[in-house]
Amino acid sequence: MATACFDTAAMSKSASSAAVPTADRVLQVLAVLARQGKTLSAAELMEHTGLARSTLYRQLARLKRWGFVLESDGHYAPGPLSLQLALGFDLASHLVRLARPGMLELAQQSQESVGLIVAVNDQAICLDMVESQQSLRCSFEKGRSVPLRAGASAKCVLAHLPEAARAAVLDSLWGPGTPARQAAQDELDAIRQAGFAVSAGAVDPGVWGCSVPLFGASRQAVGAITLMAPILRSQGHEEALIRMTVVAAARISRQLVLH
Template sequence: MLKSASTPVPTADRVLQVLAVLAQHGQALSATELMERTGLARSTLYRQLARLKNWGFVLESDGHYAPGPLSLQLALGFDLASHLVRQARPDMVALAQQSHESVGLIVAVNDQAICLDMVESQQSLRCSFEKGRSVPLRAGASAKCVLAHLPKAARAAVLDAHHGPASAERQAALDELDAICLAGFATSAGEVDPGVWGASVPLFGASRQAVGAITLMAPILRAQGQEQDLIRMAVVTAARISRHLTLH
């Protein structure tokens, strides 16, 4: 799990911690910002940045740091090799065409929901969850859906971190996640981005373990009155993708 500034990080993992923070924030960060987000001393941080720059994983410009060209090559290699993306994309395209709305492929990494792939609506007013963007596993259909289907120990760790090990808020969150598992999908309206409605459905691999989710997203005003049809389309598409994943 990505460590917070208050959580000690093993010495050997510090360079990965810096790279993970840069990747997660999607923008160039100053050394001061990186110190705040990693909890590393300035001298330690600069040692890690020097290693990452030397290998091409980080670029420095005007005292700010961002993922470098080797990070982009890793991303390209992921796009070309990812089994989940390759299996899901054709049906995501079909769902976007059928619904006239945007469709995202979401996975849980550490305590974040990350968008692996995105098929955008062709309508002028559309919702989008940028490829590579991440949000905490707290609010929104995508985050709640992937969190609900994590292994119990991983789900409990996230809930403990967010709410504490024993609280009314934690129990309420757990009850909501159990209800999502029972229903087979999660929905939300404006929880992450104002004006955005979403329906997220889990994807299952060969072991019947959840490997991610697809999320159909639309402007709230356009989704009103169409929610059940949109949910049904997303559920059918997720089932089709899951069949592909179990066969390949």
């Protein structure tokens, strides 16, 4: 997922470290494990969640008992029941099923990689990927997430969130009424007006990307598709790649509206 950064100097604490209701703490631990993409020690989990050690161990015990978490040598990772959830998502996801043909067509036409991105809380998450067949290609792993503050994909889905949700994310990242928040808001407004976001080399060095929103039957944005290419290969072809992505997104949106 190609990305470019807003000014994060004024960024406040992320939602993962904020206080959460007691009933949600077990989900907070599971969400942190899902996002990291690696095993974590108890100390690392405490740092990411802000939970006390005794509270953390109680949540881990519940998750282990149900098969959502595995422990090995004092490190924790998503368990087999998490894999079953992922399999069920692949089989049942309406958005993935309807977007996949358009993503395959765009990847074939552009000879580049294409990702399907959605916003969940304060993260942009890759639901599906179609890899380029070229030896030099840009990959963003299915299931990977990045904060909603940086990059073409993150900016695109953030720009098209409902107004209240968008404002809440901006407030949490840059603080209400700050110059940085206003600059971010102005950039998101420009993205909404243009209908796409582009970026180059911000999070993944050497990667250019274009992200275009997808709209469902209610005309609410339900996600975005992002075309990813090496900067060296995209140079001089940006307008053509943007056009391809915009057309592909429109076709997918029509399928979402019809179904």
